[in-house]
Each structure stands twice: as C-alpha cells, then as structure tokens.
Amino acid sequence: MTISVFGPINSGLTTGGAGASTSNFTTNKIAVGEVLAISVKYNGAPPAGTTDVIIKTVGTTPEMPSQTLLTLTDAATDFLFMPRVLPHDVAGTELAALTISEPILIYGYINVLIQGANDADSVDVWLVLEQ
Numbered sequence: 001m002t003i004s005v006f007g008p009i010n011s012g013l014t015t016g017g018a019g020a021s022t023s024n025f026t027t028n029k030i031a032v033g034e035v036l037a038i039s040v041k042y043n044g045a046p047p048a049g050t051t052d053v054i055i056k057t058v059g060t061t062p063e064m065p066s067q068t069l070l071t072l073t074d075a076a077t078d079f080l081f082m083p084r085v086l087p088h089d090v091a092g093t094e095l096a097a098l099t100i101s102e103p104i105l106i107y108g109y110i111n112v113l114i115q116g117a118n119d120a121d122s123v124d125v126w127l128v129l130e131q
Helices: none
Strands: 003-010 021-043 052-057 068-072 079-081 104-117 122-130
Touching: 003 021, 003 104, 021 052, 021 068, 052 122, 068 104, 104 122
Parallel strands: none
Antiparallel strands: 003 122, 021 079, 021 104, 021 122, 052 068, 052 104
C-alpha cells in the first residue's frame, strides 16, 4: 500500500457579494484510493457564520456514482478531517452496531464547492489517499 497526497485542489475565487459568494471547481484528474484524511485551508476572509464547503466525487462515466466526502457548514477554520463511512452487510444494511467506520473508497474527479463566502475567498483541499 502506498500513501499519497492528491492536491492542492483550489476552489477558485468566489464571486457574488459579501456573505453570498460562490465558486465551484472540478479536477481534471481522477483520484483513486481510500480517503484517509482531507485537509481544508481557507484563503481570504470567509465569514465563519455563512461559509459552507462541500467536497465530493463527480460521478460521471467512467467513475463510480457521486458521493459526498465532506460537508462543512458555517465554518472557516483550517483543519484536517478524517471522514469515514459505516460498512454494510450483504443485504446493503449499515452495520451501525459495530461502531467501526471505514475509509471512503473513491475513483473519480473531485469537486470542491465553496458558498456563502465573501468575494475573492477560496479554499485549498488536499486528499490523503491510500492506494
């Protein structure tokens, strides 16, 4: 197994007015592996009370269906996140009783959306992947 860093992925500069600016960027390279961690760094001065960031896979052919990797609501503090999902049994039921979450498996283009920010804000995102 190899650990690699995919990024930085910059959302692009937001436009649309104070507290309502948005930017949306999709990579042109496919990320493959298990997501061990996601680092988010805010650029500019996004307001913590309105800024949202959504990181997801796009889900277009030849990728797996789209899945949200991380959603940050009303936040503006740099941080390293370790998102996980619950495993499923053979019938597709979440095994919540195990209370053991697994890394998210991805194969796809990564989309970074920032919204509710001020003009000219952005975020940088790095994915720590195990392949």
